[in-house]
Amino acid sequence: MKEFPKNYNFTEREEHWRKFWEDEDIYKFDESSDKPIYSVDTPPPYVSAEHLHTGHIMSYSQAEFVVRYKRMKGFNVYYPMGFDDNGLPTERFVEKKYKIDKSKITRKEFIDICLKETKVGAQNYKNLWQSLGTSVDWSKTYSTIDKHSQKISQWSFLDLHKKGKIYRAKKPVLWCTSCRTAIAQADLEAEERESKLYYIKAKVETGDELTFATTRPELLPACMGISVYPNDKRYKNLIGKKIILPLTGKHVYLSTDEEVDPKYGSGVVYFCSFGGQDCIDWLERHPEAKPIHALDPNGRFNEQAGVYADLKMKDARSKIVEDLKEIGALEKQEDLKNVTFIHERCSTDVEYISTEQWFINVLDSKNEFAKRGEELNWYPNFMHRIYKDWVTALKWDWCISRQRYYGVPFPLWYCSDCGEIVLADEKDLPIDPMNDRPNKPCPKCKGTNFKPEEDVMDTWMTSSLTPLIGSGLIQNEKLQQKMYPETLRAQAFEIIRTWLFYTIVKSHYHHDSLPFKDVMISGHGLDEQGRKISKRLGNYVTPSTIIEQFGADAMRYWATGASLGGNMRWNEDEVKKGKRTVTKLWNASRLAMESFDGQKKPVSSSLQDEDRWILSRLNDTIKECTEQFDKYEYSKARNAVDTFFWNDFCDYYLEFVKYRIYGEDKVSKDSAIYTLYSSLITIIKLYAPILPFITEELYQLYFKGLEKENSIHISAWSNANKDWEQTEKETKEFEKVLKVVDAVRAYKTKNGISLGKEIEEFKTEIKLSDNQKNLVSITQKVKKVISK
RNA sequence: GGGCGAUUAGCUCAGUUGGCUAGAGCACCUCGUUUACACCGAGGGGGUCAUAGGUUCGAGUCCUAUAUCGCCCACCA
Numbered sequence: 001m002k003e004f005p006k007n008y009n010f011t012e013r014e015e016h017w018r019k020f021w022e023d024e025d026i027y028k029f030d031e032s033s034d035k036p037i038y039s040v041d042t043p044p045p046y047v048s049a050e051h052l053h054t055g056h057i058m059s060y061s062q063a064e065f066v067v068r069y070k071r072m073k074g075f076n077v078y079y080p081m082g083f084d085d086n087g088l089p090t091e092r093f094v095e096k097k098y099k100i101d102k103s104k105i106t107r108k109e110f111i112d113i114c115l116k117e118t119k120v121g122a123q124n125y126k127n128l129w130q131s132l133g134t135s136v137d138w139s140k141t142y143s144t145i146d147k148h149s150q151k152i153s154q155w156s157f158l159d160l161h162k163k164g165k166i167y168r169a170k171k172p173v174l175w176c177t178s179c180r181t182a183i184a185q186a187d188l189e190a191e192e193r194e195s196k197l198y199y200i201k202a203k204v205e206t207g208d209e210l211t212f213a214t215t216r217p218e219l220l221p222a223c224m225g226i227s228v229y230p231n232d233k234r235y236k237n238l239i240g241k242k243i244i245l246p247l248t249g250k251h252v253y254l255s256t257d258e259e260v261d262p263k264y265g266s267g268v269v270y271f272c273s274f275g276g277q278d279c280i281d282w283l284e285r286h287p288e289a290k291p292i293h294a295l296d297p298n299g300r301f302n303e304q305a306g307v308y309a310d311l312k313m314k315d316a317r318s319k320i321v322e323d324l325k326e327i328g329a330l331e332k333q334e335d336l337k338n339v340t341f342i343h344e345r346c347s348t349d350v351e352y353i354s355t356e357q358w359f360i361n362v363l364d365s366k367n368e369f370a371k372r373g374e375e376l377n378w379y380p381n382f383m384h385r386i387y388k389d390w391v392t393a394l395k396w397d398w399c400i401s402r403q404r405y406y407g408v409p410f411p412l413w414y415c416s417d418c419g420e421i422v423l424a425d426e427k428d429l430p431i432d433p434m435n436d437r438p439n440k441p442c443p444k445c446k447g448t449n450f451k452p453e454e455d456v457m458d459t460w461m462t463s464s465l466t467p468l469i470g471s472g473l474i475q476n477e478k479l480q481q482k483m484y485p486e487t488l489r490a491q492a493f494e495i496i497r498t499w500l501f502y503t504i505v506k507s508h509y510h511h512d513s514l515p516f517k518d519v520m521i522s523g524h525g526l527d528e529q530g531r532k533i534s535k536r537l538g539n540y541v542t543p544s545t546i547i548e549q550f551g552a553d554a555m556r557y558w559a560t561g562a563s564l565g566g567n568m569r570w571n572e573d574e575v576k577k578g579k580r581t582v583t584k585l586w587n588a589s590r591l592a593m594e595s596f597d598g599q600k601k602p603v604s605s606s607l608q609d610e611d612r613w614i615l616s617r618l619n620d621t622i623k624e625c626t627e628q629f630d631k632y633e634y635s636k637a638r639n640a641v642d643t644f645f646w647n648d649f650c651d652y653y654l655e656f657v658k659y660r661i662y663g664e665d666k667v668s669k670d671s672a673i674y675t676l677y678s679s680l681i682t683i684i685k686l687y688a689p690i691l692p693f694i695t696e697e698l699y700q701l702y703f704k705g706l707e708k709e710n711s712i713h714i715s716a717w718s719n720a721n722k723d724w725e726q727t728e729k730e731t732k733e734f735e736k737v738l739k740v741v742d743a744v745r746a747y748k749t750k751n752g753i754s755l756g757k758e759i760e761e762f763k764t765e766i767k768l769s770d771n772q773k774n775l776v777s778i779t780q781k782v783k784k785v786i787s788k
Numbered sequence: 789g790g791g792c793g794a795u796u797a798g799c800u801c802a803g804u805u806g807g808c809u810a811g812a813g814c815a816c817c818u819c820g821u822u823u824a825c826a827c828c829g830a831g832g833g834g835g836u837c838a839u840a841g842g843u844u845c846g847a848g849u850c851c852u853a854u855a856u857c858g859c860c861c862a863c864c865a
Contacts (some may be wrong), residue, residue, distance in 0.1 A: 006824095006828075044821090190862075197865080214865060261864055267863050278863040385792060389861055493860085528800095530858080560802080567858080571800060573814050576827080583827050590822035639802070643812085646793090654824075662823075742830095749819055749831040756822030 004594055004701070010551035014693045018130060021696075027071075027135040028192060029078045030501065031476055038075035039486040041467050041516060043145060043499065044082030046089045047121025051487070052128055053540035054558075055525025061559035062522050062722050063490030064134050065634040069687035071135070071716040073365050073629075073630065075294050080470045081126060081315075085118030086146075088179060088345055091406045093117070095618040107405045107434075109752055114406040118145065128543060132552050133692045135712050135713065138471045144462045148467050150430035153462040154411040156506060157400075158426055160360060165509050166400075168421070170356040172273075172291075174281050174341075177313075178348035179298025181403040182357045184458060186498045193336055198265060202226070205242040210235070210254070211631035213265025213339055217324065218317035219272035220303035221248055224289040225282070226270045234267065236299040244437055246321065246329035255286060273587035274352040276341075277395065280400025295353060296495050296692050297403075301748035313349070358401040358410065358455070362505055366391055369477040372504050376519055377647055379564040379632040383493055383521040390497040398505070409458030411582040413438055422590045464502035465788045486516040493521050520632050522740040525565040529571055546548050546575060553691040554578035560638045560690055581642070582694045586692065588650055592676040593702045595661040595669075601672040601706045606667055609771060610656040611675040611732040616646045616726035618679050623720050634690070639688045649679055650740060681707070682718040740764050740787070744780040 017641040041445035042063050045056065071077040094114050095101065102110065119165040122143065129136060142149055158168045165378060173182045198217045202210050227242055228235040235254065242251050252270075259281070260269050271282040283289060294304035301316055303307045308316050324330040341350045344566055362369070370391045378384040401410070409432045422438045424431045433452030439712055443446050452728060462469075471483035485507070491499060500519065507515035527539035534540075547555050557578025562568030596602070607615070621644040628637035653675075688695040692713060699712035709715040744762050748755055760786040770774070773785040 004824095058837055190860095212865085216865085224800085264864055275865085276863055276865060281863080340865090341863095382792065386860060389791065393861060394862095481816085497860090524859085526858095532858095562804085569816090571798070572836085573800075577813065584825070587828085589824080594824085636802085636804090639812090642843085658823085744831050746832095749829095752819055754820050754822065755830060756820085787818035 002588050006590075008583065008694065008697065010582065010693065011548070011768045013697050014131075014133070014552050015554070017385075017696045018133065019491050021133075021135075021713070022138070022712065024710060025758050026137060026713055027079065027137050029474075030135045030473065031479055033076045035074060035076040037078060037482060038067075038070045038488070039078040039471065039483050040080075041470055041489045042079075042081070043487050043491050043495070044084040044142070044463060044466060045125055047083050047118045047125060052124070053525065053533050053539065053542055054543055054546070055540075056128075057132065057406060058525045058559045058562065059490075059492050059522035059567055060129070060134065060558050061132065061518060063488070063564075064566075065556075065560065065631065065637075065689045066488070066632055068135055068491070068692065069634075071627040071639075071713060072715060074657060074716065076488075077135075078140075078474075079136050080128075080142065080473055081129065081134075081138070082142045082466060082469065082564075083118070083122040084144045084459065084463055085114075085122065086182070086407045086462060087151075087456075088402060088404060089459065090114050090118060091404055092179070092345055094406075096168075097123070102405075105226075108576075110405050115145070116188070116425065121748060131425065131547055132555065133543065135692070140470070142469050142473060144459070144469075145406075147430055147557065149462055149465075150416070151244050151409045152465050152469050152472060153408045153457060154424070154429045154431070155426060156197045156461070156465055156468075156510065157411060157457070158429075160424060160509055161423065163509060165241045165361050167361065168358050170354060171284075171523060171612055172354045172652070173232040174396070175297065175351045175353040175355070176343040176348050177297065177351055178346045178347065179343065179404070180297055180397050182355060182401060183343055183350070184460075185394065185398045186398075186460070186501070187344055188341045188350060189347075190339045191342050191347075192339050193334055193339045195340075197265060197334045197336050199333065200246065200270075201245040201329045202246055202256075202329050203670075204238055204428055205251075206238065207245070208238060209419055210238060210243060210268060212268040212270045212284060214270055215273055215336070216272070216317075218313055218320050218340065219275050219412065220245060220320055221301060221316075222273040222275075222292045222294045223248075223250070223270050223310050224273055224291055225252050226268060227260050227282070227286075228268050230256040230258065232260075232262045232267055246327060247323050252289075254358045257282065257285060259285075273354075276352060276476045280352060282300065289313050291354065295351060297355070299348075299351065299355060304590065307714040313351070316348035319530050324687075342714060344489045344760060353492055357612070359399055360509075361702060362387060362398050363394060363396075364575075365505075365508070366394055368508060369501070369504060372508055372514055375514055376504075377517060379520045383519075383565055385494065386493060387500060394651040398502070400461050401455040402458055404456050404562065404585065407459060408462055409433055409456055410453040411452050414453070415445060415447050416449035416451050419441060420444040421716055422450060460498055460502045461686045464506045467507070468510075484511070487516050488520060489516045490520045490522070491712050516633075518596040521565050523565055526569045528570050529568075533570075541570060541572075546572075550575050551582065551693070553582050553693045555672075555688055556583060556692075557638075557667065560635050564633055565634045566677075580685075581689060583643075583644070584650065585619040585684070585694050585698065588645075588654060589680060589684075589698050589701075591654060591658075592680050593698075595673055596677065596702060597673075598644045602677045604674045605671050607675065608668065608775075609734055610653060610775060611671055612724075613731065614648060614653040614679060615675060615721075616731060616738045617644060617723040618682055619724040619726060621686065622682060622718050626717070626720075637686075642685065645683050645687075649683065652677070652741070656775065659778050681685055684712065685715065685718050688712050692761065734772075736766050736768060737775055739766060740766055740772075740776050740785070741780055744776065746781060756781065758783060760784065763787075 008391045067079050094117050176183050195215050197213050198213050199213050204210050238254050241254055243254055244251050247501045274295050292304055294301050296302045303309045343653055373387045411431050413422045413433050420442050467486045474480045504514050554575045554764050558574040561574050621640050624640040625637045657672040661670045684695040684698050696712050758781040761785045768787040776785050
């Protein structure tokens, strides 16, 4: 056996193996293989993420453990990587970073900055993934703004349009006044706030007074109707009467509405043109009412709001409340908590503005999407519930158009003469209607003047296609078809309602199938106190610092700490434990390997009791570990290996065989070496998915010459071996030895005797055979073991 | 308001279909340099398994309430 250094220099060796894997194409997808395919769809991260934190490491590593396991299990693994660099998140990032005022920059200039910025971001991610040893096939990468992704996104639009799932309509949509674009229901976040319920008095034409209650008095200029519950006796004689609104002097009529709760507030509700879901629903029930378009897309009132024109919502509120007080129309106000919807990207209050947008019809197929959710294999299972609830609660069709610059353009124009929508030809994709022109005149009026669609697509319009984009990177068409649906989607739980849901929508409509068979959902990375990691709190550590300090293997080891789907706190001690495991593996291997003969694989000759025992334990560990990995329970898989390696193998077995490998008895030595070899190669294989660097190092140091595969990561996973099985009785019999060993150790420790020091005799109540007595005396340095 | 998780040693967490005299790692205390490892080994202290009921021969594990925390969802204006 060649020289075995005393210490393992992870900094240098990890760098070495990174390069080796890349040079040798270890993780390259083999297009000619006929092994079963295992394809993986992991989230293309937003490259605009300003910082990478341990939460990212956690969720990507967890998927990667499984990927490595499957690769060793004999699957032809397809693991591409994408970067999400289109859409609103990137735009907001660039706007903030460069303090851009979009009115003072051209569309093209802005897009150029975005493209430049995303290149930098993608490189940062790639560097981190590589230093972590992520086993991606880097020749298969995509970005969501590249031509390939644009082509597929535009194809998706055309196909869904053809299938009648896409429509354009002018109706109230969710609107962000800060981003100045329409958004989708999935982009909303609910925020509970301390608010006030204002009781406002209005005059009735009969001379009576009517008090209605609202949390949003600022919408008064857009009031389009007032309703009470049909059987509410208090207001019976006022129904149908003209109500004169305070401040604006406009009038509406008092109507009845089943949805009004007579017990809440004054039992009188006013409805406004952009107040919220309740108002939209009310308008549907009261088509006679006329919406008042008093709010501009920038969030300011316009001339329809009379004296309140030009005011922002917030300012309008205080002004209107003030004015109401002044004229004595504010009866009272009560404190209450209520839920406001905000845009998740910028936390701006969402408004409801009637605009013309593109939609994908999802509401009509809610049941089918729910059914797809049932067909999907969920790991862990309880995550299914989040999906189910979301699908059931859907209220809006998916608005896919954004009034922004940086995104995939819609493949269409409008005829300037007749307004007809002219779609691009599939064969011309991708196109940009701003630069390209239709290749034929308007099919309706033969006109040749066109207006491009200036809106861009919602970023999810593209990322919902990642299974297609990923598999589409395979040139071989026959093979490409075998790649869809993919095998595994791995993602975090907070994007179930977006990424997962939208991907299922697309696959269902396009292919009438699920996009993948399994979904593995990770939890959140939290800080040490259990708080969500956020930029504002600054409560995160930089992964690259940890990797430099403890090594990538140690960092990855930490990521196994959370059970599947569970949240995990940051805990540097766990990283240290990973580092210690690496060191321990190194040292244990040093002991074993220095006894190995490099020429040929050892074979089993005459195994001794302790050999049979450890091999049986090894066998159990293989079974347990495999079973857990098959269920995506990387955490439990690691646990099984840890227990075996530290407790059984190091604490007991290595102590048992030391004297044999240093000794002269060839038969005894050979069987010890066979057992050591079998155990060690298995241990490093079982650890390989989690600790790819140290296991590769150990594999290359000795096993490669005999095991043939170029890297441990493409070597075959260890299978349970029938020959190694032991009956329960045999195991129990041997465990008596362990008990006596424990007793000897305890005796020595309590008496301050070094474990290496020989003692004269040791008495035990446990009945041991002569073989067993012999084993205890030699390994524990007791001249004579006296047992019953 | 509805739902889903969680609640086990000082800390972070395991405890699979009920059999546990409740485990691990860290931390703590004591001992020990032994030809793999002091980034170590050995030994030890420490828990009425959130609370209250119930099912059972037997419950950390199942049921029913309650409490606290976290998350998801939700138009009572």
